[in-house]
Amino acid sequence: MLSMVLVPSVVLAEASPSTISAQASTPQVTARLLSSHLQVVAGQTVTLGIALTIAPEWHTYWRNPGDSGTVTTIDWRFSHPAKAGDILWPVPERHRMGPIVNYGYAKQVTLPVPIVVGDLVHVGEIWRAEAVVDWLVCKEECIPQQVKLALELPVVNASASYMAQPSPLITALQQQPKPAPWPVTLQAQQAGLQLQVLAPNISPQASIWFFPEAWGRIAQSVDQTVTRTPQGFSVALKSGDLPLKAGEALTGVLVIEDKAQRVGYAIAPTLQGSVPPTAPSQPTPQARSAALHWSVAVLFAFIGGLILNLMPCVLPVLSMKALALLSHPSLDRQARLHEGMAYTVGVVLSFVLLALLLVFLKASGQHIGWGFQFQSPIFVLLMAYLLFVVGLNLSGVFVFGSSVAGVGQALTTRSGLWGSFFTGVLATVVATPCTAPFMAAALGVALTQPLPILIAIFVSLGLGLAAPYLLIAAWPGAQRYLPTPGAWMDVLKQGLAFPMYGAAAWLVWVLAQQLDALVVAKALGGLLLLGFAAWVYGISRWASLAHRWVANSLVAISVCAALVIAGSVQGFSVTASPRPLSDLRSDRAPVTANSPPAWQAYRAQTLADLRAAGKPVFLNATAAWCISCLVNEKVALNQPAVKQAMVDRGITYLKADWTQQNPEITALLTQFGRSGVPLYVFYPAGSASQPVVLPQMLTTESVLSVFLTK
Amino acid sequence: MYSSSRLGALWVGLSLWAGTQTVHAEAVIDQPAPLFTGTTADGGKLNLNSLKGKTVVLEWTNHECPFVQKHYESGNIPQLQKDAAAKQVTWVQIISSAAGKQGHVTGAEAIKLNASRGAKPAYVVLDADGSIGQSYGAQTTPHLYVIDAKGTLVYKGGIDDIATAKKEDLAKANNYVRETLSALAEGKKVPHPSTKPYGCSIKYPT
Numbered sequence: 001m002l003s004m005v006l007v008p009s010v011v012l013a014e015a016s017p018s019t020i021s022a023q024a025s026t027p028q029v030t031a032r033l034l035s036s037h038l039q040v041v042a043g044q045t046v047t048l049g050i051a052l053t054i055a056p057e058w059h060t061y062w063r064n065p066g067d068s069g070t071v072t073t074i075d076w077r078f079s080h081p082a083k084a085g086d087i088l089w090p091v092p093e094r095h096r097m098g099p100i101v102n103y104g105y106a107k108q109v110t111l112p113v114p115i116v117v118g119d120l121v122h123v124g125e126i127w128r129a130e131a132v133v134d135w136l137v138c139k140e141e142c143i144p145q146q147v148k149l150a151l152e153l154p155v156v157n158a159s160a161s162y163m164a165q166p167s168p169l170i171t172a173l174q175q176q177p178k179p180a181p182w183p184v185t186l187q188a189q190q191a192g193l194q195l196q197v198l199a200p201n202i203s204p205q206a207s208i209w210f211f212p213e214a215w216g217r218i219a220q221s222v223d224q225t226v227t228r229t230p231q232g233f234s235v236a237l238k239s240g241d242l243p244l245k246a247g248e249a250l251t252g253v254l255v256i257e258d259k260a261q262r263v264g265y266a267i268a269p270t271l272q273g274s275v276p277p278t279a280p281s282q283p284t285p286q287a288r289s290a291a292l293h294w295s296v297a298v299l300f301a302f303i304g305g306l307i308l309n310l311m312p313c314v315l316p317v318l319s320m321k322a323l324a325l326l327s328h329p330s331l332d333r334q335a336r337l338h339e340g341m342a343y344t345v346g347v348v349l350s351f352v353l354l355a356l357l358l359v360f361l362k363a364s365g366q367h368i369g370w371g372f373q374f375q376s377p378i379f380v381l382l383m384a385y386l387l388f389v390v391g392l393n394l395s396g397v398f399v400f401g402s403s404v405a406g407v408g409q410a411l412t413t414r415s416g417l418w419g420s421f422f423t424g425v426l427a428t429v430v431a432t433p434c435t436a437p438f439m440a441a442a443l444g445v446a447l448t449q450p451l452p453i454l455i456a457i458f459v460s461l462g463l464g465l466a467a468p469y470l471l472i473a474a475w476p477g478a479q480r481y482l483p484t485p486g487a488w489m490d491v492l493k494q495g496l497a498f499p500m501y502g503a504a505a506w507l508v509w510v511l512a513q514q515l516d517a518l519v520v521a522k523a524l525g526g527l528l529l530l531g532f533a534a535w536v537y538g539i540s541r542w543a544s545l546a547h548r549w550v551a552n553s554l555v556a557i558s559v560c561a562a563l564v565i566a567g568s569v570q571g572f573s574v575t576a577s578p579r580p581l582s583d584l585r586s587d588r589a590p591v592t593a594n595s596p597p598a599w600q601a602y603r604a605q606t607l608a609d610l611r612a613a614g615k616p617v618f619l620n621a622t623a624a625w626c627i628s629c630l631v632n633e634k635v636a637l638n639q640p641a642v643k644q645a646m647v648d649r650g651i652t653y654l655k656a657d658w659t660q661q662n663p664e665i666t667a668l669l670t671q672f673g674r675s676g677v678p679l680y681v682f683y684p685a686g687s688a689s690q691p692v693v694l695p696q697m698l699t700t701e702s703v704l705s706v707f708l709t710k
Numbered sequence: 711m712y713s714s715s716r717l718g719a720l721w722v723g724l725s726l727w728a729g730t731q732t733v734h735a736e737a738v739i740d741q742p743a744p745l746f747t748g749t750t751a752d753g754g755k756l757n758l759n760s761l762k763g764k765t766v767v768l769e770w771t772n773h774e775c776p777f778v779q780k781h782y783e784s785g786n787i788p789q790l791q792k793d794a795a796a797k798q799v800t801w802v803q804i805i806s807s808a809a810g811k812q813g814h815v816t817g818a819e820a821i822k823l824n825a826s827r828g829a830k831p832a833y834v835v836l837d838a839d840g841s842i843g844q845s846y847g848a849q850t851t852p853h854l855y856v857i858d859a860k861g862t863l864v865y866k867g868g869i870d871d872i873a874t875a876k877k878e879d880l881a882k883a884n885n886y887v888r889e890t891l892s893a894l895a896e897g898k899k900v901p902h903p904s905t906k907p908y909g910c911s912i913k914y915p916t
Contacts, residue, residue, distance in 0.1 A: 068908070097916065144777075241866065
């Protein structure tokens with residue numbers, strides 16, 4: 001419709017026919033009715049448009065307004081029969097306010113509409129168009145407004161029609177979404193969709209967002225995770241309240257924005273059933289600097305596994321196992337070696353299982369990472385139960401087996417191997433929350449690697465964890481350094497119960513963080529029942545058969561009741577609003593001498609805004625179940641010198657709490673090639689500054705040196 | 711150690727069981743509605759769980775929002791509330807505007823406002839920290855949720871199907887809340903369990 005040549009005509013804006021009531025204003029918006037042509041011709045298509053100039057901080061809405069708001073509508077009336085088309089929506093912008101995301105326009109926007117002028121117009125007549133325009137304009141608050149605009153154009157012969165001077169209409173037509181020049185496919189993922197765009201030439205710095213045309217297809221306020229692939233990129237979208245079915249198309253605008261320009265591409269890929277990906281994609285983490293070569297990652301995984309032995313949640317288990325070994329000085333070298341091997345197999349097999357589980361969950365599209373088990377309250381409670389029962393066993397409240405001697409002597413080679421095997425399994429399970437340094441990066445790489453390398457990394461991790469024990473078992477020389485068995489062993493065994501109780505207490509605290517006070521009562525009730533069960537079991541072993549039958553029933557009832565309580569936590573977690581989240585949303589801790597520094601909850605948009613404003617930002621990704629995170633906060637981040645440095649240098653402190661699953665934070669970790677917390681990043685001042693990743697073990701000095709030198 | 715093999719087996723069993731459980735922290739149709747305990751305008755507490763056995767309507771509101779005004783000034787929502795009360799349906803008005811933001815009211819103000827509008831919800835819940843609103847994913851005022859007697863969420867979305875702030879559109883609109891409540895009363899399937907909410911954004915704390 002703009003195929004006509006722009007005539008550098010003497011007809012100026014003042015002579016524009018859009019004079020009478022072609023403009024109307026409200027306190028927030030000025031609206032003008034514009035025409036592409038200065039005259040109309042019978043049967044011609046002209047473009048009319050509504051240009052809105054919007055007051056700062058206010059905005060109007062796109063065809064899909066997003067989570068709230070309303071679309072702008074235009075109701076046309078013509079003096080002669082004419083046909084108005086749909087609004088040609090320019091590429092929208094995204095406005096986020098708290099958890100609400102809207103799609104619309106700020107400052108100014110022009111909405112062009114193609115109009116077919118009917119044949120029943122005659123040269124010399126005046127053609128009049130009237131538009132009733134309804135919009136909702138919002139800042140925080142929203143005001144629905146309506147204006148009536150009119151425009152009169154003379155009817156002329158085709159040869160006498162001119163186009164208007166360059167106007168906002170031209171710009172609006174240029175800002176229309178373009179047809180996508182590359183193949184776009186859409187696949188289902190668990191709980192969402194994945195857009196795959198085979199556009200290899202997109203700048204890695206470009207920001208990408210998909211604007212859906214219809215409500216309900218995707219969850220609009222959820223951040224979209226963009227992953228670069230060698231062939232282009234993919235965008236992970238969470239399904240909304242009206243999910244797409246196979247065969248339906250996801251229409252919308254894909255907006256790609258880099259420094260130079262912001263371009264929207266109209267796309268409408270159809271959801272494929274269960275079609276395999278068109279090209280084998282190997283996503284690479286966005287932050288390449290944080291990525292490692294896989295062979296280095298395997299080595300790091302081994303070292304990480306070694307370090308895991310020293311973690312407070314592993315050492316007790318290892319000690320327990322060493323104790324078992326001590327109690328059998330009579331075992332020959334070969335038997336010991338077998339035990340060591342069984343333990344190693346237990347550890348490695350658990351890691352492989354964990355790897356496969358991770359692969360499975362990752363493939364199902366869940367954004368999860370290391371330590372994810374501890375985000376499920378029921379898992380946490382069951383772990384607390386388990387550690388508590390192990391503690392009771394160490395304390396001697398009860399023993400498994402028919403006699404006390406059974407612990408020492410009834411241990412056949414077979415049950416010993418099984419014992420070693422499951423100690424390995426147990427060591428792996430309790431090690432998961434302690435993401436040691438090195439390991440996080442290795443895992444970050446692992447999750448981006450093909451299956452064989454991923455498995456290799458996990459096997460290496462397991463070998464690292466098993467190595468010290470295997471060494472003791474295999475190397476007779478090391479035996480000499482082992483103390484002689486004696487009565488002290490019972491004392492040691494009983495002493496080892498306390499780390500177990502401590503770990504159980506810690507897990508109950510984690511539960512309180514995840515849910516609320518009621519769950520603490522439930523957990524303690526469950527532990528009480530288990531304690532009772534263990535005691536009854538323990539004292540009834542030498543009782544008569546009838547008494548033992550009564551005791552066993554009591555044990556069974558108590559254990560079942562404890563499990564029922566654990567089950568009820570599941571239902572309960574559905575209902576409770578996670579405390580850390582609500583704390584994060586509403587809190588800005590005051591700056592006082594002994595308190596943590598003032599921080600804000602991490603949101604991708606908050607970070608983007610701060611970065612855009614060139615403000616320095618310190619980011620702390622943490623979780624209540626991550627001990628090293630808490631230690632780092634205590635020894636470094638909460639220290640007065642660090643707090644003062646943050647205040648002095650105007651550094652905004654953002655905290656990303658991963659205690660519960662949060663896709664926004666998972667995406668952040670992925671961006672730095674990590675799959676677990678802690679993660680510390682300093683973004684120096686300036687919107688183009690390079691983020692600095694801090695080590696996972698912080699000291700006041702290391703934090704200050706980063707703040708002061710960057 | 712002999713006991714560890716038993717414990718290991720126990721762990722494997724428990725973790726397999728735990729792995730099959732999933733957590734729903736959101737308002738999902740046909741799932742249990744998120745429970746909450748809120749402070750009411752009269753200073754009391756309302757625990758959603760205590761309403762089990764009754765059909766419950768949750769209505770997010772902000773008296774200064776033009777979309778809300780459309781439905782109150784026209785008498786549309788007050789009428790729905792009266793009809794609900796007559797059918798033993800509990801209507802809960804929830805105000806999630808943060809302090810200092812549009813629509814934020816004290817309990818006394820909320821009660822006065824309802825009296826002046828002829829509105830008779832069974833409860834008014836003040837949610838200035840937005841925690842109830844966010845647990846439901848409430849986005850707009852109005853935004854409506856219907857929970858059946860078993861505590862299952864059966865409807866979420868807009869009050870009707872014409873997303874404007876104009877009173878004259880009410881006559882043409884299909885009121886989803888009315889439709890849902892009738893379907894529940896007749897034991898039928900809810901025709902439109904999830905619809906597009908429309909209105910002003912909820913003024914959550916930022």
